Amino acid sequence: MIISVIGCGYLGAVHAVAMASLGHQVIGVDVDGEKVARLSAGRAPFFEPGLDEFLTQVMATGRLTFSTDMAQIHPAEVHFVAVGTPQSATGAADLQYVDAAVDAALPHVVAGSLFVGKSTVPVGTADRLATAISPSGARVAWNPEFLREGHAIQDTLRPDRIVYGVGTGDEESVRMLDAVYADALAHGVPRMVTDLRTAELVKVAANAFLATKISFINAMAEVAETVDADVVALADAIGQDARIGRRFLDAGVGFGGGACRRTFGRSSRAPRSSAPARPPPSSERSIGSIRAAVSGSSTSSPRSSAT
Numbered sequence: 001m002i003i004s005v006i007g008c009g010y011l012g013a014v015h016a017v018a019m020a021s022l023g024h025q026v027i028g029v030d031v032d033g034e035k036v037a038r039l040s041a042g043r044a045p046f047f048e049p050g051l052d053e054f055l056t057q058v059m060a061t062g063r064l065t066f067s068t069d070m071a072q073i074h075p076a077e078v079h080f081v082a083v084g085t086p087q088s089a090t091g092a093a094d095l096q097y098v099d100a101a102v103d104a105a106l107p108h109v110v111a112g113s114l115f116v117g118k119s120t121v122p123v124g125t126a127d128r129l130a131t132a133i134s135p136s137g138a139r140v141a142w143n144p145e146f147l148r149e150g151h152a153i154q155d156t157l158r159p160d161r162i163v164y165g166v167g168t169g170d171e172e173s174v175r176m177l178d179a180v181y182a183d184a185l186a187h188g189v190p191r192m193v194t195d196l197r198t199a200e201l202v203k204v205a206a207n208a209f210l211a212t213k214i215s216f217i218n219a220m221a222e223v224a225e226t227v228d229a230d231v232v233a234l235a236d237a238i239g240q241d242a243r244i245g246r247r248f249l250d251a252g253v254g255f256g257g258g259a260c261r262r263t264f265g266r267s268s269r270a271p272r273s274s275a276p277a278r279p280p281p282s283s284e285r286s287i288g289s290i291r292a293a294v295s296g297s298s299t300s301s302p303r304s305s306a307t
């Protein structure tokens with residue numbers, strides 16, 4: 001297939017090279033000329049193990065190019081939107097880059113092509129974009145990304161699941177995404193088809209759950225410290241329970257990754273030096289933070305404020 005990737009940062013650059021490695025023709029577009037120049041020279045603008053070598057190898061096939069010129073996306077059948085959605089001052093995701101990218105792309109897309117959102121967005125974003133995009137004859141799907149930095153290539157080529165959020169009865173988008181992900185699907189990667197809102201919420205829920213695990217083990221670390229117990233042994237022991245699992249149960253200074261912070265705000269735990277211990281985030285605060293991430297607002301309910 002012919003694919004465009006709009007936004008070639010961490011997610012987009014890895015996605016672009018991974019898709020081209022599978023035989024797709026890929027054009028990556030970014031507003032950052034320096035980033036495009038580096039990628040075009042086969043050098044990643046960030047460190048990800050193996051990415052420079054992978055880029056060089058795939059670019060030699062002629063199937064992968066990068067540009068700052070949005071007009072280059074014209075022949076693409078599928079446009080992945082992978083621009084940043086940083087946390088704004090209110091705690092909500094800032095969607096200005098998503099909106100600007102779609103606005104810039106629209107004059108160049110052909111009827112029947114498909115916008116596929118990969119950026120992490122508040123619920124309702126895809127519906128809103130679909131309204132703006134439909135006059136062009138293009139459609140919208142949401143395909144959240146779960147890659148881990150440091151394992152980004154492997155996670156992109158062989159994710160543990162693929163989620164397609166599509167509009168009601170939109171079989172054509174499913175067919176097109178199946179063609180994009182044919183290799184992973186042929187290797188047994190599970191794929192789930194949901195509505196647009198569920199796909200957006202799946203991503204927020206996954207990050208919220210991971211943040212909850214870290215917050216929990218950090219709270220247990222404080223308890224363990226108080227009673228002179230060993231939190232690592234504790235995590236090993238409870239992690240043996242298949243219902244709990246050992247992963248994401250390493251106590252530390254609290255979650256600091258971009259996505260977990262976007263869901264929950266600041267770090268879940270102060271450094272040990274800030275004793276006395278303070279309680280973990282209350283369920284009330286956690287749910288409030290999830291609401292903000294879901295709705296794009298720190299105060300309103302998910303349904304009422306989704307945009």
Ligand SMILES: NC(=O)C1=CN([C@@H]2O[C@H](COP(=O)(O)OP(=O)(O)OC[C@H]3O[C@@H](n4cnc5c(N)ncnc54)[C@H](O)[C@@H]3O)[C@@H](O)[C@H]2O)C=CC1
Pocket residue numbers: 006007008009010011012029030031032035082083084085097100101102104118119120121145146147148149259
């Ligand atoms: N980095 C990660 O591990 C993961 C990121 N995500 C989500 O993916 C999205 C992107 O994240 P990253 O790649 O980490 O961000 P990033 O900041 O590395 O990359 C974003 C890119 O978008 C470009 N951009 C901004 N406006 C543009 C426009 N109008 N047209 C074209 N390009 C434009 C920027 O120049 C930048 O290169 C975010 O929503 C993030 O939450 C989701 C899963 C994993």
Ligand SMILES: O=C(O)[C@H]1O[C@H](OP(=O)(O)OP(=O)(O)OC[C@H]2O[C@@H](n3ccc(=O)[nH]c3=O)[C@H](O)[C@@H]2O)[C@H](O)[C@@H](O)[C@@H]1O
Pocket residue numbers: 120145146147148149207210214247248249250251252253254255256257258259260261
């Ligand atoms: O949506 C996203 O963008 C990404 O969000 C998270 O990634 P991220 O928030 O960037 O950071 P992680 O590397 O997952 O780690 C979060 C933080 O928690 C800490 N952590 C992690 C695991 C653990 O057991 N304990 C712990 O303290 C890490 O050291 C790190 O500071 C998810 O792990 C990714 O799968 C997801 O794709």
